[in-house]
Amino acid sequence: MKLRIGHLSTFYHTALLLMEKTEEISEILHWPIEWKLYGTGPAIVKAFEENEIDMAYIGLPPAVIGIEKGIPIKCIAGGHVEGTVIAGSGDLKGFPYIQDIEEFFYSLRSKRIGVPGRGSIHDVLIRDSVERLGLLEEIEILNFSWADSIVEAMKKGEVSIAVGTPNLAISIKRFLKGKILWPPDRLWPYNPSYGIVVREELLKEKELLKKFLLLHEKATTFLRERPEEASEIITKIIGLVDKEFVLETLKVSPRYCAHLSKEYIDSTMRLLKAMKELGYIKRDFREEEIFFTDLIKEIHPEEGHY
Numbered sequence: 140m141k142l143r144i145g146h147l148s149t150f151y152h153t154a155l156l157l158m159e160k161t162e163e164i165s166e167i168l169h170w171p172i173e174w175k176l177y178g179t180g181p182a183i184v185k186a187f188e189e190n191e192i193d194m195a196y197i198g199l200p201p202a203v204i205g206i207e208k209g210i211p212i213k214c215i216a217g218g219h220v221e222g223t224v225i226a227g228s229g230d231l232k233g234f235p236y237i238q239d240i241e242e243f244f245y246s247l248r249s250k251r252i253g254v255p256g257r258g259s260i261h262d263v264l265i266r267d268s269v270e271r272l273g274l275l276e277e278i279e280i281l282n283f284s285w286a287d288s289i290v291e292a293m294k295k296g297e298v299s300i301a302v303g304t305p306n307l308a309i310s311i312k313r314f315l316k317g318k319i320l321w322p323p324d325r326l327w328p329y330n331p332s333y334g335i336v337v338r339e340e341l342l343k344e345k346e347l348l349k350k351f352l353l354l355h356e357k358a359t360t361f362l363r364e365r366p367e368e369a370s371e372i373i374t375k376i377i378g379l380v381d382k383e384f385v386l387e388t389l390k391v392s393p394r395y396c397a398h399l400s401k402e403y404i405d406s407t408m409r410l411l412k413a414m415k416e417l418g419y420i421k422r423d424f425r426e427e428e429i430f431f432t433d434l435i436k437e438i439h440p441e442e443g444h445y
Contacts, residue, residue: 145195153358178285179256198260211339222332225321226308227300233320253289253298305391329406356397400443
């Protein structure tokens, strides 16, 4: 059998660090690994539905949408919180010039915002913020199948604001002379940037999953404590950007950990209420429908490091 892992191109996911040692990790797990790249979280959910993958790095909102559709998946570990950043052209005003989030969003009226696919965590967070302030009629939100396309759209003037990962924000800052308008920790505290989600039938392979989660946990610690070294490894794997770009990305929101902390889970459950109000899901969920925490509690019994 083969462990098929879906992932995104996001620098701060541990997938990139583990990818560098695929052969070694396959030997540790006693399972060959196949990595599969996708453009957005919703695309990963589709891959689960079509039985293309067994495990994935994914934001929790698209995973929950999949669970409601009957796709048998569970989140078994965290990875990062507060990974949604608002960036835009250099002439726009944001934090710290504007301190109040409501005032900030009111300043975006008549603007067009680019965000990854509908149902992605970035899409849910921005629509929730705009909806709560009654601005959905005044701010146009455009979804893109690939996050990288948002940079090109901003270059062409199709959007003036981007909502997405730190990767996206630093791309806009570096290549379009833009800037971060609203930092990730001031948008939605502890929002579940991504977690490790598996097909439920894989839960019977407990030793496999525990070994993988131990590697994942060590990699999150490496990102958190040794970002300069991590950026060197990631730069070699990516090959398209320099170390300074990667390092700056890692430092935008350096909240890396594998634990499913109370704050991580509580924030997720609050997010699900917002998703229901916005029409992404139709019902309420219990924690145990989303999370299987037994394995990560064995691997990471102490408090979270977010």
